Amino acid sequence: MIKLLAFDTFGTVTDWHTGVSEVLAEQFPDIDGSRLALDWRRTYAPALAEVESGSRPWTLLDELHREALDRLLRDSYRIVASTRQLDIAVHAWHVIPGWPDAADGIRRLKSQYVVSALSNGNVALLTEMAKLNGFDWDFIGGADVWRHYKPAREVYLGIAELMQVRPDEVLMVATHVTDLAAARSFGLRTAYIERPREWGPEVKDEAPNPLDAFHATGLDDLADQLGC
Amino acid sequence: MIKLLAFDTFGTVTDWHTGVSEVLAEQFPDIDGSRLALDWRRTYAPALAEVESGSRPWTLLDELHREALDRLLRDSYRIVASTRQLDIAVHAWHVIPGWPDAADGIRRLKSQYVVSALSNGNVALLTEMAKLNGFDWDFIGGADVWRHYKPAREVYLGIAELMQVRPDEVLMVATHVTDLAAARSFGLRTAYIERPREWGPEVKDEAPNPLDAFHATGLDDLADQLGC
Numbered sequence: 206m207i208k209l210l211a212f213d214t215f216g217t218v219t220d221w222h223t224g225v226s227e228v229l230a231e232q233f234p235d236i237d238g239s240r241l242a243l244d245w246r247r248t249y250a251p252a253l254a255e256v257e258s259g260s261r262p263w264t265l266l267d268e269l270h271r272e273a274l275d276r277l278l279r280d281s282y283r284i285v286a287s288t289r290q291l292d293i294a295v296h297a298w299h300v301i302p303g304w305p306d307a308a309d310g311i312r313r314l315k316s317q318y319v320v321s322a323l324s325n326g327n328v329a330l331l332t333e334m335a336k337l338n339g340f341d342w343d344f345i346g347g348a349d350v351w352r353h354y355k356p357a358r359e360v361y362l363g364i365a366e367l368m369q370v371r372p373d374e375v376l377m378v379a380t381h382v383t384d385l386a387a388a389r390s391f392g393l394r395t396a397y398i399e400r401p402r403e404w405g406p407e408v409k410d411e412a413p414n415p416l417d418a419f420h421a422t423g424l425d426d427l428a429d430q431l432g433c
Numbered sequence: 434m435i436k437l438l439a440f441d442t443f444g445t446v447t448d449w450h451t452g453v454s455e456v457l458a459e460q461f462p463d464i465d466g467s468r469l470a471l472d473w474r475r476t477y478a479p480a481l482a483e484v485e486s487g488s489r490p491w492t493l494l495d496e497l498h499r500e501a502l503d504r505l506l507r508d509s510y511r512i513v514a515s516t517r518q519l520d521i522a523v524h525a526w527h528v529i530p531g532w533p534d535a536a537d538g539i540r541r542l543k544s545q546y547v548v549s550a551l552s553n554g555n556v557a558l559l560t561e562m563a564k565l566n567g568f569d570w571d572f573i574g575g576a577d578v579w580r581h582y583k584p585a586r587e588v589y590l591g592i593a594e595l596m597q598v599r600p601d602e603v604l605m606v607a608t609h610v611t612d613l614a615a616a617r618s619f620g621l622r623t624a625y626i627e628r629p630r631e632w633g634p635e636v637k638d639e640a641p642n643p644l645d646a647f648h649a650t651g652l653d654d655l656a657d658q659l660g661c
Contacts (some may be wrong), residue, residue: 319560329597332547332571343560345572349595367577369557 207394207431208370210314211323211346211361213379214331215301217398218311218322218340218424221246222405224301225294232290236282239405244281246404248273253325253354263352265327270295299330303338304400310424312341313433319343323364323377325354344368356387365393376418378427382411394418396427435622435659436598438542439551439574439589441607442559443529445626446539446550446568446652449474450633452529453522460518464510467633472509474632476501481553481582491580493555498523527558531566532628538652540569541661547571551592551605553582572596584615593621604646606655610639622646624655 215221222242229245230238252269255261271291278284286294314320321344322331328347335342346364353359365372372392379385380403385395396419403409413420421427443449450470457473458466480497483489499519506512514522542548549572550559556575563570574592581587593600600620607613608631613623624647631637641648649655 319564327597328572328595332596336547336571341569343564343573344556347595350578367556367575368560369555 206374207318207376208374209319209321209364209368210376210378210396211321211364211388211393212311213355213377213381213384214322214324214326214334215298216400216403217378217380218307219301219303219334219338220402221298221301222403225297226405228294228297232293233278233282233284233286236284241277241282243404243407244277245270245274248277257354257357265349266298266325267295267327267330270298298326299333300337301334303340304423306423306425308339308341310428313428314424314431315341315343317431317433318376319368321346321364321368323355323360324348355384358387358391361388361391361393378424380411382414385414385417389416396421398423398427434602435546435604436602437547437549437592437596438604438606438624439549439592439616439621440539441583441605441609441612442550442552442554442562443526444628444631445606445608446535447529447531447562447566448628448630449526449529450631453525454633456522456525460521461506461510461512461514464512469505469510471632471635472505473498473502476505485582485585493577494526494553495523495555495558498526526554527561528565529562531568532651534651534653536567536569538656541656542652542659543569543571545659545661546604547596549574549592549596551583551588552576583612586615586619589616589619589621606652608639610642613642613645617644624649626651626655 212218226238226242229241252273256264274294278286311320320342322342323346324331325348327349328345331345331347348354351359351363365375375393376396377388377393378396380398380400388395395417397413397417399422419430440446454466454470457469480501484492502522506514539548548570550570551574552559553576555577556573559573559575576582579587579591593603603621604624605616605621606624608626608628616623623645625641625645627650629637647658
């Protein structure tokens with residue numbers, strides 16, 4: 206029996222490509238905002254892995270984002286960004302627009318389940334995102350609650366422990382197969398959400414796994430399937 | 434400038450005496466539910482202090498509640514409670530009714546501030562309480578997020594760190610002078626809420642401190658004073 210729904214946020218409930226591209230295009234009008242957003246996003250997993258490997262101490266996503274963009278602009282675009290440009294660009298991740306079905310879907314699912322963000326964003330970032338988009342979470346599981354980044358076991362088992370449920374009573378909801386595979390490896394159940402436009406113009410190359418308990422086109426579809 | 438409102442829950446937003454007395458009266462019909470609730474509550478601060486002193490390892494409030502009630506019933510009431518009776522009594526703290534002004538007050542305050550529970554209850558308990566009462570928290574700061582009990586500094590400074598605000602941008606909202614004094618000692622601002630019926634038939638013997646930034650009769654009054 207599922208008691209808790211844990212949601213990935215970047216890509217699953219929000220459209221980071223649109224939100225971040227627009228801000229980058231405003232701040233750096235001479236370059237392609239979409240391409241820069243995609244390049245920036247590709248630095249994400251390696252940066253988190255560097256923290257999880259122990260080769261650098263716990264560092265908030267905001268700081269990882271800032272360092273990566275600064276380096277990327279210098280190395281690949283020959284641009285030295287100002288502090289203010291970096292501030293604005295890093296903040297873009299706090300105010301990403303939700304996918305059109307997200308806020309209503311979360312509200313419907315909340316009527317029968319505990320709904321929690323479970324994200325590599327930090328609590329302050331996710332709180333700002335939630336207030337802006339009307340995401341009515343019961344709890345915000347930011348990475349800084351555990352000081353670990355997914356796919357670390359501390360995050361997946363941490364939310365189950367905080368909510369006093371068994372791992373198999375948690376449904377991890379995400380549009381990323383790596384997130385879902387990690388969740389399954391720690392005993393959680395999984396729901397894959399299609400977000401074909403997550404990477405904007407780039408084709409999303411992911412094959413959902415038949416081990417997912419649910420496969421949905423959006424959070425409205427997931428709510429339908431769960432009878433909410 | 435205040436950015437975050439952190440709320441004590443037991444007594445400040447919920448009426449524990451009424452909720453717990455009623456459940457105890459049902460489970461132990463031969464004794465006075467109100468008196469037992471008051472006796473039980475008096476075991477609370479010493480039990481938390483035992484954890485904070487380091488003389489016992491981190492233990493959830495549910496477990497502390499259970500041990501204390503079991504001992505109290507044996508020693509003072511000559512009753513051996515069943516496991517089921519203890520389960521139901523411990524769970525009573527999850528489903529305490531809110532004070533009549535609480536849910537609406539939180540909703541009004543949320544329109545202009547980040548609103549967070551900051552409680553010695555654990556996250557699962559506070560989530561159940563919030564869903565039942567319609568407390569529309571932005572975040573639930575349960576003691577198990579930090580594995581510390583108020584008045585420990587880790588809790589007060591922990592919520593400021595998670596929300597990326599300075600301590601003096603946090604307003605601690607409580608009906609307990611000890612909670613507010615601790616918050617002030619760590620640089621938070623404070624609001625005292627009158628809850629004269631917190632202890633049911635017993636007179637509440639607390640003198641609010643002139644150092645409180647606000648003194649309010651309820652959360653509706655606090656929302657008025659904060660212009661929400």
